Amino acid sequence: xxxxxxxxxxxxxxxxxxxxxxELEDGSGKFEEDKWTREEGGGGRTRILQNGAVIEKGGVNFxxxxxEAPDFITxxxxxxxxxxxxxxxAGVSIVIHPVNPMVPIIHMNVxxxxxxxxxxxxxxxxxxxxHYADEEDAVFFHTSLKTACGKHNSSFYPDFKKWADDYFFxxxxxxxxxIGGIFFDKLTRSPAHNKQQLFSFIQEIGSSFAPVYTAxxxxxxxxxxxxxxxxWQLLRRGRYVEFNLVYDKGTKxxxxxxxxxESILMSLPQTAGWQYNxxxxxxxxxxxxxSLLKKGINWV
Amino acid sequence: xxxxxxxxxxxxxxxxxxxxxxELEDGSGKFEEDKWTREEGGGGRTRILQNGAVIEKGGVNFxxxxxEAPDFITxxxxxxxxxxxxxxxAGVSIVIHPVNPMVPIIHMNVxxxxxxxxxxxxxxxxxxxxHYADEEDAVFFHTSLKTACGKHNSSFYPDFKKWADDYFFxxxxxxxxxIGGIFFDKLTRSPAHNKQQLFSFIQEIGSSFAPVYTAxxxxxxxxxxxxxxxxWQLLRRGRYVEFNLVYDKGTKxxxxxxxxxESILMSLPQTAGWQYNxxxxxxxxxxxxxSLLKKGINWV
Numbered sequence: 077x078x079x080x081x082x083x084x085x086x087x088x089x090x091x092x093x094x095x096x097x098x099e100l101e102d103g104s105g106k107f108e109e110d111k112w113t114r115e116e117g118g119g120g121r122t123r124i125l126q127n128g129a130v131i132e133k134g135g136v137n138f139x140x141x142x143x144e145a146p147d148f149i150t151x152x153x154x155x156x157x158x159x160x161x162x163x164x165x166a167g168v169s170i171v172i173h174p175v176n177p178m179v180p181i182i183h184m185n186v187x188x189x190x191x192x193x194x195x196x197x198x199x200x201x202x203x204x205x206x207h208y209a210d211e212e213d214a215v216f217f218h219t220s221l222k223t224a225c226g227k228h229n230s231s232f233y234p235d236f237k238k239w240a241d242d243y244f245f246x247x248x249x250x251x252x253x254x255i256g257g258i259f260f261d262k263l264t265r266s267p268a269h270n271k272q273q274l275f276s277f278i279q280e281i282g283s284s285f286a287p288v289y290t291a292x293x294x295x296x297x298x299x300x301x302x303x304x305x306x307x308w309q310l311l312r313r314g315r316y317v318e319f320n321l322v323y324d325k326g327t328k329x330x331x332x333x334x335x336x337x338e339s340i341l342m343s344l345p346q347t348a349g350w351q352y353n354x355x356x357x358x359x360x361x362x363x364x365x366x367s368l369l370k371k372g373i374n375w376v
Numbered sequence: 377x378x379x380x381x382x383x384x385x386x387x388x389x390x391x392x393x394x395x396x397x398x399e400l401e402d403g404s405g406k407f408e409e410d411k412w413t414r415e416e417g418g419g420g421r422t423r424i425l426q427n428g429a430v431i432e433k434g435g436v437n438f439x440x441x442x443x444e445a446p447d448f449i450t451x452x453x454x455x456x457x458x459x460x461x462x463x464x465x466a467g468v469s470i471v472i473h474p475v476n477p478m479v480p481i482i483h484m485n486v487x488x489x490x491x492x493x494x495x496x497x498x499x500x501x502x503x504x505x506x507h508y509a510d511e512e513d514a515v516f517f518h519t520s521l522k523t524a525c526g527k528h529n530s531s532f533y534p535d536f537k538k539w540a541d542d543y544f545f546x547x548x549x550x551x552x553x554x555i556g557g558i559f560f561d562k563l564t565r566s567p568a569h570n571k572q573q574l575f576s577f578i579q580e581i582g583s584s585f586a587p588v589y590t591a592x593x594x595x596x597x598x599x600x601x602x603x604x605x606x607x608w609q610l611l612r613r614g615r616y617v618e619f620n621l622v623y624d625k626g627t628k629x630x631x632x633x634x635x636x637x638e639s640i641l642m643s644l645p646q647t648a649g650w651q652y653n654x655x656x657x658x659x660x661x662x663x664x665x666x667s668l669l670k671k672g673i674n675w676v
Contacts, residue, residue: 133650345650352424
């Protein structure tokens with residue numbers, strides 16, 4: 077069964093390979109690395125690319141932190157004795173905000189978590205947030221995820237796709253963050269899968285990121301766009317900010333475990349905007365996009 | 377003792393007079409009004425000014441909502457019986473984001489709250505968020521508040537100034553939102569003040585908004601600024617967004633009571649920005665501003 081050391085090393089290698097692939101497709105931007113340590117234990121390698129040709133602001137972060145389990149974890153996992161848990165959490169987190177509004181925003185996270193009481197799980201997700209919904213891209217994205225999931229368990233894609241619809245949801249706006257993807261948490265040993273098998277699944281998802289997103293970059297990066305398209309991009313980024321600051325559990329976890337703020341908030345775009353009561357024109361691409369930001373669309 | 381009807385009417389008249397004064401000082405922008413009703417009871421008058429000469433985006437909102445008390449209020453006010461509270465909440469909320477980075481952002485809220493069990497209180501606050509800290513402006517602002525508070529209780533200014541330092545604090549950044557002001561909540565009958573006296577205090581604070589802020593607009597609105605100043609303004613606005621979405625209790629209350637989203641989030645600026653690990657140049661005005669974003673500065 078894979079140890080936390082083996083899993084952690086693999087996460088590092090995933091960060092390396094994704095950064096290389098993204099730089100290659102960007103053609104100009106370079107990731108800059110900040111190594112950091114966390115006072116209570118552990119640290120990370122934050123890699124940020126700013127002002128590339130395709131990527132305006134992107135982060136591909138690795139971290140592995142440990143220490144006493146924060147209150148909200150202890151609360152979710154009550155123990156009879158007044159035992160003090162320690163935890164270990166490692167993973168890779170990615171958010172890419174492109175320059176061109178025709179290139180979608182993407183997010184991926186793959187993570188491993190274990191506690192001193194023997195409890196462990198994998199979690200993660202990948203979701204796409206187009207500024208302008210493109211049905212061909214959405215079908216390609218979801219088909220790629222379905223294929224990757226299907227190699228491991230035929231119920232993973234439908235189950236985790238629904239989970240993503242529910243998770244990446246801006247409740248106060250009654251709209252999804254984007255066109256969804258997959259989301260899963262607390263995957264642990266079951267009759268269906270042992271730890272090695274779940275780790276293989278995580279590796280499959282992690283490894284699918286670069287080919288899927290560089291294909292979407294490549295297809296859309298040279299499309300022309302207008303000032304109006306850029307304004308709309310700002311508003312969509314505003315919604316992204318709302319989701320991440322109000323709902324995102326990874327952000328919450330980072331803030332509650334005294335994480336490195338600049339690494340956690342790398343998910344926020346270089347610019348974003350809010351306009352009071354913006355209503356898209358009837359039959360516009362903006363209106364079409366909004367109509368697709370809902371749960372339960374079957375893209376495959 | 378003033379009834380909720382009298383208090384509510386006064387809030388409406390405050391909204392009217394502040395909008396007039398701001399339009400006068402802006403010289404070009406006009407507030408547009410949206411009246412709205414809340415399904416569960418009550419409603420409001422949202423007034424937004426966008427793309428004025430001085431005000432880029434500003435909201436001066438009145439609302440008066442009522443209904444069954446939401447869970448988090450019932451939790452804070454437990455009752456022995458399984459009584460179902462109703463509540464009534466009215467107030468005026470203001471956030472102004474100016475065009476010119478030399479003009480500070482301002483926020484004010486004055487509110488009245490009562491429940492069917494006879495509990496009532498006033499709350500509110502006013503705080504200033506300069507993009508570039510100007511000591512003269514800060515002294516003027518705090519002196520005005522101290523004077524207004526001092527007409528009612530000599531401990532109000534020191535107490536509520538400290539409360540503002542603690543409240544308008546971006547914990548994860550370890551910095552205050554701006555140069556503070558005053559904040560107070562749950563002001564109710566005490567040996568020192570009856571309801572009429574507290575209402576007079578609220579009126580004093582509310583009425584001080586327009587003269588104080590139009591003076592700051594007037595003094596700073598014609599100052600010249602550079603592209604670099606505008607970039608810094610974006611970053612400061614980003615911090616404003618972080619505070620409002622992560623910490624602000626008014627925003628939380630609005631979201632939890634199914635408030636009108638566009639009215640609640642009028643506090644967010646037309647544009648904002650985030651840059652990874654931005655560090656101001658040594659001895660720059662930006663660095664000086666950051667050095668003043670801390671608790672406990674005695675401006676008066």
